[in-house]
Amino acid sequence: VVELGMPTRTVLTTCAYCGVGCSFKAELRGDELVRMVPYKNGGANEGHSCVKGRFAFGYASHPDRVMEPMVRDTIADEWRTVSWEEAITFTARRLREIQAEHGQGSIGAITSSRTTNEEVYAVQKMVRAVFGNNNVDTCARVCHSPTGYGLKQTFGESAGTQDFRSVDESDVILVIGSNPTDAHPVFGSRMKQRIRQGAKLIVIDPRRIDLVRSPHVQAAHHLELRPGTNVAIINALAHVIVTEGLVDRDFVTSRCEDFETWEAFIAQPEHSPEAVAEICGVPAEEIRAAARLYATGGNAAIYYGLGVTEHSQGSTMVMGMANLAMATGNIGRAGVGVNPMRGQNNVQGSCDMGSFPHELPGYRHVSDDDVRSIYEHLWGTPILNEPGLRIPNMFDAAIDGSFKALFVQGEDIAQSDPNTQHVFAALGALDLLVVQDLFVNETAKFAHVLLPGTSFLEKDGTFTNAERRINRVRPIMAPRTGKQEWEIICEIAQAMGYPMHYDSAAQIMDEIALTTPTFMGVSFAKLDELGSIQWPCNVEHPDGTPIMHSDEFTRGKGRFMETMYVPTSERSTRKFPLILTTGRILSQYNVGAQTRRTANVAWHAEDVLEIHPHDAEVRGVTDGDLVALSSRVGRTELRAKISDRMPVGVCYTTFHHPVSGANVVTTDNSDWATNCPEYKVTAVQVDLIPAS
Numbered sequence: 055v056v057e058l059g060m061p062t063r064t065v066l067t068t069c070a071y072c073g074v075g076c077s078f079k080a081e082l083r084g085d086e087l088v089r090m091v092p093y094k095n096g097g098a099n100e101g102h103s104c105v106k107g108r109f110a111f112g113y114a115s116h117p118d119r120v121m122e123p124m125v126r127d128t129i130a131d132e133w134r135t136v137s138w139e140e141a142i143t144f145t146a147r148r149l150r151e152i153q154a155e156h157g158q159g160s161i162g163a164i165t166s167s168r169t170t171n172e173e174v175y176a177v178q179k180m181v182r183a184v185f186g187n188n189n190v191d192t193c194a195r196v197c198h199s200p201t202g203y204g205l206k207q208t209f210g211e212s213a214g215t216q217d218f219r220s221v222d223e224s225d226v227i228l229v230i231g232s233n234p235t236d237a238h239p240v241f242g243s244r245m246k247q248r249i250r251q252g253a254k255l256i257v258i259d260p261r262r263i264d265l266v267r268s269p270h271v272q273a274a275h276h277l278e279l280r281p282g283t284n285v286a287i288i289n290a291l292a293h294v295i296v297t298e299g300l301v302d303r304d305f306v307t308s309r310c311e312d313f314e315t316w317e318a319f320i321a322q323p324e325h326s327p328e329a330v331a332e333i334c335g336v337p338a339e340e341i342r343a344a345a346r347l348y349a350t351g352g353n354a355a356i357y358y359g360l361g362v363t364e365h366s367q368g369s370t371m372v373m374g375m376a377n378l379a380m381a382t383g384n385i386g387r388a389g390v391g392v393n394p395m396r397g398q399n400n401v402q403g404s405c406d407m408g409s410f411p412h413e414l415p416g417y418r419h420v421s422d423d424d425v426r427s428i429y430e431h432l433w434g435t436p437i438l439n440e441p442g443l444r445i446p447n448m449f450d451a452a453i454d455g456s457f458k459a460l461f462v463q464g465e466d467i468a469q470s471d472p473n474t475q476h477v478f479a480a481l482g483a484l485d486l487l488v489v490q491d492l493f494v495n496e497t498a499k500f501a502h503v504l505l506p507g508t509s510f511l512e513k514d515g516t517f518t519n520a521e522r523r524i525n526r527v528r529p530i531m532a533p534r535t536g537k538q539e540w541e542i543i544c545e546i547a548q549a550m551g552y553p554m555h556y557d558s559a560a561q562i563m564d565e566i567a568l569t570t571p572t573f574m575g576v577s578f579a580k581l582d583e584l585g586s587i588q589w590p591c592n593v594e595h596p597d598g599t600p601i602m603h604s605d606e607f608t609r610g611k612g613r614f615m616e617t618m619y620v621p622t623s624e625r626s627t628r629k630f631p632l633i634l635t636t637g638r639i640l641s642q643y644n645v646g647a648q649t650r651r652t653a654n655v656a657w658h659a660e661d662v663l664e665i666h667p668h669d670a671e672v673r674g675v676t677d678g679d680l681v682a683l684s685s686r687v688g689r690t691e692l693r694a695k696i697s698d699r700m701p702v703g704v705c706y707t708t709f710h711h712p713v714s715g716a717n718v719v720t721t722d723n724s725d726w727a728t729n730c731p732e733y734k735v736t737a738v739q740v741d742l743i744p745a746s
């Protein structure tokens with residue numbers, strides 16, 4: 055028993071983990087953090103929390119923390135601990151040397167969705183104003199980039215439509231490719247509560263997630279589709295709505311465009327439930343019943359996750375869900391909408407901040423002269439009007455020899471990105487890799503410069519959660535490493551000859567507000583006053599916007615898009631007869647860099663391969679056996695867990711631990727519009743490794 059005693063100080067801050075963005079009171083005794091208490095007035099959590107936010111903060115003081123900058127000339131050398139000044143001078147000199155030798159476009163940066171808005175903004179500014187190119191991308195490339203594309207095409211804004219409270223007014227909840235009780239526990243509980251109150255639940259997922267298995271809630275329909283067939287089933291749902299006269303004609307007439315073209319497309323027999331039942335593996339009557347419930351059951355809301363986006367047709371599927379919501383008038387009021395469940399705490403923010411090679415902050419294209427001129431005037435330097443390299447383009451260009459230096463902010467791309475051998479080859483080919491992180495992660499093994507990062511307990515800034523809610527992250531202590539991450543970026547920029555300076559993170563937010571229409575009314579002072587703000591926050595909406603597209607869509611009319619189903623090229627074969635899909639578990643988070651360094655690791659000490667009893671039996675595999683998991687790009691080894699949560703022919707794993715390296719087997723297949731990797735469909739074989 056630990057005697058906690060009374061706190062001597064409390065600091066209101068935001069969880070460092072998932073996209074729910076729970077508010078906590080950090081209670082301290084002296085300088086020691088003794089506990090995290092969920093904040094009852096927190097806009098996203100209203101006093102609730104999960105095991106990660108509540109207990110898993112010990113990583114911030116873990117002995118593995120990198121506390122001083124380190125450099126080395128080649129990755130074969132030993133690290134040398136150096137001063138901040140030497141590390142920054144070394145980094146700036148090498149970046150300039152590489153540009154002089156290989157051209158302005160030979161360097162770039164990757165930002166993280168685990169860092170603050172202000173830190174991400176600083177990196178994209180460094181790339182555009184100092185590197186002189188648009189080679190900046192965010193780790194959202196490999197998770198929710200199709201959300202940005204699909205919702206912008208249809209609604210005109212790359213963000214979820216609702217606040218979390220909205221679910222309390224839903225009558226039908228459609229969950230697609232999301233496992234909210236594991237990945238977004240506080241919102242998952244809220245959803246369950248609403249279902250217990252009577253809302254009907256429809257789940258579209260190849261896996262029997264907890265919402266389907268829970269004794270406390272009952273799904274009206276579970277469409278247990280084959281991985282990779284999302285678009286076929288969403289089109290079939292829309293087909294039923296159109297052909298059975300369930301369209302909200304008033305809504306589509308007054309609020310939308312291109313409906314007639316889409317209606318003719320979706321009414322074709324090839325989209326009927328009977329036609330796609332064989333493709334999806336879901337009985338036609340189940341599809342019809344789910345479509346009728348969604349269209350006629352009252353307020354119907356869609357919540358989706360990476361099971362939608364991480365496909366070769368991720369963007370198409372996002373547009374398919376938007377079509378469904380518009381066709382039934384389920385947009386623009388409480389209880390309805392289309393809502394991406396963002397994985398990491400600041401996925402929404404890292405995208406908002408212009409950390410894309412084609413978009414400046416606020417999702418404005420770099421080819422827009424008027425937008426560019428705002429930044430050119432303020433920053434005093436021209437900005438390139440052509441998109442830069444996406445993350446996979448950076449990897450390919452590094453292997454080709456035209457991309458030479460990369461700055462990676464708080465992201466472990468060697469563990470999180472697909473086809474590990476390809477990523478290793480790219481990182482190993484760089485002349486300079488700079489990693490800013492808390493730990494010597496898998497990526498840092500290829501680095502020449504390691505710049506210590508700050509934990510959320512030291513950061514001063516903001517995170518933006520899945521409902522566009524900007525929350526303050528307040529430091530409970532000064533950076534243990536001596537510098538805020540945005541200060542390091544400014545110092546590198548200055549050492550490269552560009553005058554970049556801010557007195558505080560608040561001043562960075564002031565610049566964001568000055569230049570970004572959706573953030574126009576945001577400031578730290580206002581966040582302190584209101585607690586949090588959901589963007590857009592501007593003259594029309596001075597206190598923010600909980601529900602979007604109420605009177606009109608951001609783009610004016612909502613646009614219907616044709617969403618032709620195109621099967622993925624990744625098919626099961628004789629050599630690789632099973633389909634692997636990947637996901638997350640409650641106690642762990644992303645690559646596990648944080649949660650593996652807390653007591654949570656005791657609940658999930660290794661990644662395991664869930665395999666159906668039938669598939670296990672024919673391979674002679676029993677629970678706990680070591681198996682080889684192989685695909686056309688790689689091979690790894692994991693312990694088997696026999697489970698009937700997936701249908702026959704489908705297996706499942708997580709990627710929280712580097713040793714098992716699930717991404718050793720995932721492939722380069724990606725979304726046609728955004729290059730988001732197809733993590734959810736990999737043809738694999740599983741072989742028993744006999745005990746020696």
Ligand code: SF4
Pocket residue numbers: 069070071072073074075076099103104105106107108238239240241
């Ligand atoms: Fe943190 Fe998400 Fe858990 Fe909330 S639900 S405490 S944001 S991990």
